Amino acid sequence: MSNSTLSSAEAMGERIPGTLLAAGLGKPWKDLLAQIFSRRQTQDVLLIPAVPEPLIVWVLSGSAVVEEREINGDWQANRVTAGDFFLTNTPTPYELRWTAAKTAPFEVMHLYLGLPLLNRAAAELYGKEFDIALRDVSGQRDRVLSSLLEPLRAELQAPRQPSALFVQGIAQSLAVHVLREYADPSGKPARRQRSGLPAFKLRRVLALMEADLDQEFHLERLAREAGLSEFHFSRAFKRSTGFSPSHFQIRMRMDQARRLLRETDKSIVEVGLEVGYSSPSRFAQLFRREVGVSPREYRDQG
Template sequence: MADTAHSSAEALDDRVPGTRIAASRGRAWKDLLVQLYQREPHQECLLIPAVPEPLVVWVLSGAAVVEERELDGPWHANRVSAGDFFLTNAQDPYELRWTADESSPFEVMHLHLGLPLLKRATVEVLGDARELELRDVSGERDAVLSGLLEPLRAELLSAHGPSALFVQGLAQSLAVHLVRQYGAAATGKRRPRGGLPAFKLRRVIELMESQLDREFHLAPLAREAGLSEFHFGRAFKQSTGFAPSRYVIRLRMERARQLLRETSRPIIEIGLEVGYTSASHFAQVFRRETGVAPSDYRGDT
């Protein structure tokens, strides 16, 4: 898979907190990115940008209530356990949260299928290179899919290194199965994909995250994407559902919530770290975005 495709997948995965156990690297994994994660037991509302590559999330261990929604829409919950999977081919950004049972680790496998591989499978199954839609799946089981994912997981963890021939055979089988089972020719009713190319989205978000303590400026982000400020702002909103300035606020609040939960640092210090020189301004924005004051969120008495 080209670097841009890997960056696309990582742009999504890097947004989801947890410990990465393993990740695919090298020629054996062409057109495929596989990553294993142990997730935190509880995750608040998290924005997942739209990326081109289909994503399969397979639950390896543990159980959780996972909730999904369109931006600001109603939450839809699924209780999942080992063996369940999600398939996402999102045309639009969406929001995600979960609460896992703490009796065992909540571990998942993320697999991003490269577009060249999906296109070859589409030609094989449908007879031509027409545009394909994969339907979204939330918390279902598929014995054939599990039977293909498990050996990929084993190859990823193999002490002898992966076999390129074996991995590519599994990847091709997986692509054909997804097209057969969950795919259909595009109907033309869904809007065409727009927004930033995923590798540019990743670089822009990384730049945003590295500068949360600074005043927001659009120009450096537009330069990173290689676009004018006008075209960058429009493309970024297509990818994430938010204007760049609003997205930075979301990132600041995510970081602030993490620091309030995990540290005992003074609130004014946390405010400074996420770009607010005034404690009152930080408290005002935090309350507006979360519904509670920073001290109440932390549970100060």
């Protein structure tokens, strides 16, 4: 993961529900994608794409019931509070939703561990590059992990310039700890998402899709952003998300439409226009297909 991994972090704050509070940018955060978010109290179904890099989500404050499932599978719920964490390295996309308590802001830290960082740790531990399956962890605690994540959080949010030596030292320790504690005990090789998009490319593409949410879909522009041909981009994107680029844009539009219907007094026609549909009937048709009810029924349920 190069420094370009971090170039779209602030833009991604618009894609991921909530408010981006801090993002690691520049040389100190090489081979890491670190972000801190204040989440909305409730979140409908959110698709989490599959990328090669493991993702750690650490709860900083508040509490919530977080539910996860394979796409269209059964929901599995976990009640989490500050200090709990999730570790995900799945080769397939999955879905997420949550309801947070109103007693405190629900804030989380996201940390993607870049493959170069993991390769260095795996070379020391096992004498080879990172090719080990990691166990998925949901809503657990790890005292050592928390002790490594806390100084990274402080460095992210401090007003001073972060120290590259400090951040990289902790990042290497974190990579070693994750491999030691969460490698699959069977020693099975990692099931890689073959030809999927790496995290930094996927985030650049999703930021562009978000910025153009009300515009006509342009596959060529997205492929150019990823540095791939249209054919190879479409295949890699679907392997990462489970959906074609055009279908994923529709899902993003419906996510935004649900938020507008729930949180604003805009008319259904205005909501449709804001997410790119000049035809109310087309908007209603796609909304029902993706959400399961009509826009009016969804608003009435809220």
